[in-house]
Amino acid sequence: MILWLLRHAKTVPDPPPGKTDHERPLAPRGRRDADALGRRLEEDRLGFGADALPGLVLSSTSVRTVQTAERVLPGLGDPPVDYRRSLYDASPEAVLDELRAVDDEIPAVMVVGHNPTAQTLAVTMDRDPAERRAFPTCALVVWRLPVDHWADVAEGTGELLGFFSPPY
Numbered sequence: 001m002i003l004w005l006l007r008h009a010k011t012v013p014d015p016p017p018g019k020t021d022h023e024r025p026l027a028p029r030g031r032r033d034a035d036a037l038g039r040r041l042e043e044d045r046l047g048f049g050a051d052a053l054p055g056l057v058l059s060s061t062s063v064r065t066v067q068t069a070e071r072v073l074p075g076l077g078d079p080p081v082d083y084r085r086s087l088y089d090a091s092p093e094a095v096l097d098e099l100r101a102v103d104d105e106i107p108a109v110m111v112v113g114h115n116p117t118a119q120t121l122a123v124t125m126d127r128d129p130a131e132r133r134a135f136p137t138c139a140l141v142v143w144r145l146p147v148d149h150w151a152d153v154a155e156g157t158g159e160l161l162g163f164f165s166p167p168y
Contacts, residue, residue: 001107001108001109001144001145001147001148001150001153002052002054002107002108002109002142002143002144002145002161003099003108003109003110003111003125003142003143003145003153003158004054004108004109004110004111004140004141004142005110005111005113005118005121005122005125005140005141005142005143006068006069006072006110006111006112006113006118006138006139006140007112007113007114007115007118007119007135007136007137007138007139007140008026008030008060008062008064008065008067008068008112008113008114008137008138009026009027009029009030009031009033009034009064009067009068009071009137009138010026010027010029010030010033010137010138011024011025011026011027011030011064011137012024012025012026012027021062022061022062022063022088023062023063024062024063024064025063025064025067026064026067026068030064030067030068030137030138031067031071033137033138033166033167033168034067034068034071034072034138035071036166036167036168037071037072037075037138037140037164037166037168038071038072038073038074038075039075039168040075040164040168041072041075041076042074042075042076043075045075045076046140046142046162046164047162048142048161048162051107051108052108052142052161053076053077053079053108054076054079054108054109054110055079055080055106055107055108055109056079056080056081056082056102056106056109056110057069057073057079057080057081057082057109057110057111057112058081058082058084058087058098058099058102058109058110058111058112059081059082059083059084059087059111059112059113060083060084060085060087060088060090060112060113060114061083061084061085061087061088062088062114065087065088065112065113065114066083068112068138069081069112072112076110079110084098086098087111087112087113087114088114089114090113090117091117092117092120092121092124092155095111095113095117095121096153096154096155098111099111099150099153100150100151100152100153101150101151102150103150104148104149104150104151106150109150115135118135118139119134119135121155122135122139122141122163124155124156125141125143125155125156125157125158126143126156126158126160127156127157127158127159128160136165136166137166138165138166139163139164139165139166140162140163140164140165141160141162141163141164142160142161142162142163143158143159143160143161144158144159144161145157145158145159146159
């Protein structure tokens with residue numbers, strides 16, 4: 001299985017008047033970074049073949065993750081997106097639980113989410129502890145997982161295939 005993890009792009013610091021953190025949109029830099037990643041994916045797919053591209057995207061419902069997905073995913077051929085409120089404030093274990101419920105017919109999945117969860121997963125999914133790194137906004141990491149069933153996904157087992165961050 002292949003797991004793609006994308007942290008939403010840079011946001012404005014405050015929500016619109018009368019709104020909550022859930023409604024914070026992308027900042028101009030965030031729109032620029034997400035657009036650039038989408039173009040890069042469309043041009044070279046980061047060097048991944050079609051079999052490694054996500055067949056499903058699980059995304060938080062926050063405005064910033066939705067806007068990030070809308071700008072990035074056309075570069076991947078617009079895979080289906082399942083927007084889940086449960087991913088908005090999910091723990092790393094909760095994200096893994098969401099993955100464990102994915103149909104095994106889908107060999108590659110992308111999760112579009114938030115920090116600190118994205119940062120924690122970026123560290124704990126790698127089987128090589130030397131691969132620990134910062135996880136900035138609009139960063140993307142891709143792992144090959146040594147499992148045949150999403151139900152068997154576990155931390156510390158991912159073989160790093162690539163780590164990408166702005167500028168793209």
